[in-house]
Amino acid sequence: MNLLTVGTVAFDDIETPLGRAEKIVGGAATYISLAASYFVKHIHLVSVIGDDFPGETLDLLSAKGVDLRGLQVKEGEKSFFWAGKYHTDLNNRDTLDTQLNVLADFDPVLPAGYERSDFVMLGNLTPAVQMRVIEQLNTPPRLIAMDTMNFWMNTALDELKEVLKRVDCLIINDEEARQLSEEQSLVKAARKILTMGPRFLVIKKGEHGALLFYNSSIFFAPALPMAEVFDPTGAGDTFAGGFVGYLAQSGDLSFENMKRAVIYGSAMASFCVEKFGTERLRNLTQQEIKNRIAEFVELVNFDAQLE
Amino acid sequence: MNLLTVGTVAFDDIETPLGRAEKIVGGAATYISLAASYFVKHIHLVSVIGDDFPGETLDLLSAKGVDLRGLQVKEGEKSFFWAGKYHTDLNNRDTLDTQLNVLADFDPVLPAGYERSDFVMLGNLTPAVQMRVIEQLNTPPRLIAMDTMNFWMNTALDELKEVLKRVDCLIINDEEARQLSEEQSLVKAARKILTMGPRFLVIKKGEHGALLFYNSSIFFAPALPMAEVFDPTGAGDTFAGGFVGYLAQSGDLSFENMKRAVIYGSAMASFCVEKFGTERLRNLTQQEIKNRIAEFVELVNFDAQLE
Numbered sequence: 001m002n003l004l005t006v007g008t009v010a011f012d013d014i015e016t017p018l019g020r021a022e023k024i025v026g027g028a029a030t031y032i033s034l035a036a037s038y039f040v041k042h043i044h045l046v047s048v049i050g051d052d053f054p055g056e057t058l059d060l061l062s063a064k065g066v067d068l069r070g071l072q073v074k075e076g077e078k079s080f081f082w083a084g085k086y087h088t089d090l091n092n093r094d095t096l097d098t099q100l101n102v103l104a105d106f107d108p109v110l111p112a113g114y115e116r117s118d119f120v121m122l123g124n125l126t127p128a129v130q131m132r133v134i135e136q137l138n139t140p141p142r143l144i145a146m147d148t149m150n151f152w153m154n155t156a157l158d159e160l161k162e163v164l165k166r167v168d169c170l171i172i173n174d175e176e177a178r179q180l181s182e183e184q185s186l187v188k189a190a191r192k193i194l195t196m197g198p199r200f201l202v203i204k205k206g207e208h209g210a211l212l213f214y215n216s217s218i219f220f221a222p223a224l225p226m227a228e229v230f231d232p233t234g235a236g237d238t239f240a241g242g243f244v245g246y247l248a249q250s251g252d253l254s255f256e257n258m259k260r261a262v263i264y265g266s267a268m269a270s271f272c273v274e275k276f277g278t279e280r281l282r283n284l285t286q287q288e289i290k291n292r293i294a295e296f297v298e299l300v301n302f303d304a305q306l307e
Numbered sequence: 308m309n310l311l312t313v314g315t316v317a318f319d320d321i322e323t324p325l326g327r328a329e330k331i332v333g334g335a336a337t338y339i340s341l342a343a344s345y346f347v348k349h350i351h352l353v354s355v356i357g358d359d360f361p362g363e364t365l366d367l368l369s370a371k372g373v374d375l376r377g378l379q380v381k382e383g384e385k386s387f388f389w390a391g392k393y394h395t396d397l398n399n400r401d402t403l404d405t406q407l408n409v410l411a412d413f414d415p416v417l418p419a420g421y422e423r424s425d426f427v428m429l430g431n432l433t434p435a436v437q438m439r440v441i442e443q444l445n446t447p448p449r450l451i452a453m454d455t456m457n458f459w460m461n462t463a464l465d466e467l468k469e470v471l472k473r474v475d476c477l478i479i480n481d482e483e484a485r486q487l488s489e490e491q492s493l494v495k496a497a498r499k500i501l502t503m504g505p506r507f508l509v510i511k512k513g514e515h516g517a518l519l520f521y522n523s524s525i526f527f528a529p530a531l532p533m534a535e536v537f538d539p540t541g542a543g544d545t546f547a548g549g550f551v552g553y554l555a556q557s558g559d560l561s562f563e564n565m566k567r568a569v570i571y572g573s574a575m576a577s578f579c580v581e582k583f584g585t586e587r588l589r590n591l592t593q594q595e596i597k598n599r600i601a602e603f604v605e606l607v608n609f610d611a612q613l614e
Contacts, residue, residue, distance in 0.1 A: 188534050220529045225494045227494040227495050229492075259610075260609055263611070297611045302563070
């Protein structure tokens with residue numbers, strides 16, 4: 001199985017209560033690819049960068065099996081840049097700066113072969129760019145998953161709704177689900193969103209875990225309680241990468257396996273927040289991942305003793 | 308096994324986004340007793356009311372096996388009264404009025420026999436009143452659990468810390484845990500609180516579930532995702548009643564059984580919020596409780612397939 005991922009590859013300035021980092025590598029597609037690389041060996045990355053991007057990171061991605069033929073490099077231009085500062089509780093952040101740079105006129109052209117992808121993860125981008133990717137897929141993938149954000153609900157809702165009709169799985173956070181559905185209750189929000197196109201809906205609640213909705217079934221996975229969270233940046237994308245990566249590895253889209261994928265996504269996200277940026281995701285071992293999954297089992301497992 | 312519970316028996320005015328109710332029966336000990344009554348047949352209630360309290364509610368409690376010999380009735384005085392209004396998200400509320408009335412000079416005198424209680428649940432009250440109860444227990448109970456609140460941390464921290472040294476289990480919410488420990492991370496907060504006296508700590512996170520801490524082990528139980536929450540009032544006390552009630556029924560204080568107790572507490576709390584005040588807790592059936600527990604199993608159960 002292979003995985004196509006489309007999203008930003010970028011630089012971030014990040015300030016959290018435990019420190020700050022300047023111009024470190026970030027971007028949705030970076031986190032998604034790194035997380036997924038622990039599960040699937042053929043990852044096709046589609047994105048755009050300037051000529052300011054470190055070759056060391058590109059080499060790392062290549063070494064992890066990420067095919068970079070779809071990564072456009074714009075000579076003389078700068079990569080997408082975001083700067084943000086987290087509040088004390090880490091659940092909220094202020095965006096201090098956003099420079100679109102190469103992203104302003106990004107046209108996601110799929111290289112030969114990418115149009116037959118088994119799994120697709122569309123990172124948070126303009127709905128029009130997400131649609132451009134979908135339109136180039138000439139064989140229906142096993143699963144198309146997507147992320148989006150409030151900004152597109154405010155500025156491009158009609159285009160976003162068209163994209164929603166074309167995807168199998170939407171992965172968004174609680175506030176985004178509330179805005180998209182205009183419902184306060186996440187259960188009601190999910191019911192409404194599941195009529196908009198996706199068969200599966202994942203609602204991420206940050207430190208409060210994630211919910212998977214499918215028909216009338218609900219599955220809940222907690223976030224791992226952490227003594228210290230260094231940097232939440234990329235945790236949502238890392239979740240998505242682990243989730244879709246696990247699905248691509250197993251090739252199993254049953255609800256039971258989707259549950260496991262949510263746990264794997266949560267486990268990958270729990271690594272992500274332990275260090276700044278992508279640092280912790282660069283050199284994980286399969287044993288570390290296995291141990292982390294065991295921690296999740298331990299955390300929620302109880303013997304119900306139902307007579 | 309019997310259960311001694313001490314706390315308020317009171318009137319509430321409640322306004323939530325879905326409605327309002329005036330002068331309905333509430334109070335920590337009322338919710339605790341009602342929830343526990345589905346698990347344990349001998350409940351000793353210690354509290355104080357005025358002569359304005361409805362006999363119908365007292366009859367209901369008696370019918371559910373609640374011994375009211377410890378419920379003082381002050382002729383010519385009024386019961387404790389609280390009025391509050393919930394915000395749209397139901398996670399926050401404003402207290403509009405608090406009238407201590409009979410609670411102002413409450414002296415919790417244990418009737419004969421109560422001093423030998425197997426399980427004790429101290430509802431949120433002045434630490435001095437909680438200590439007065441502990442001092443009257445002449446045989447060590449199997450378990451003493453307690454609730455408290457920020458107000459006592461601000462106004463009676465030294466007395467509160469003395470009570471903490473005498474209890475086995477503290478049940479508080481996330482903000483209270485942060486204030487008591489002066490730690491933002493709940494994991495660090497728990498580590499610190501477990502050095503203050505209790506062996507077990509439950510941190511309630513409202514709609515985000517509850518965490519049980521014991522030594523270095525953590526167990527997490529979600530709250531049931533609900534389409535509609537009518538009234539969160541009493542949910543925390545109902546959790547405590549279900550939790551301690553289940554422990555008293557089973558008489559088993561192993562960590563495995565404490566996990567089950569957290570699930571039972573969460574299940575009882577999920578009933579509580581479905582209607583205003585104590586209404587939903589008055590006529591539950593054992594089958595409804597069993598079905599609700601099965602929903603929790605369904606919600607978190609996954610097959611890890613760990614090799």
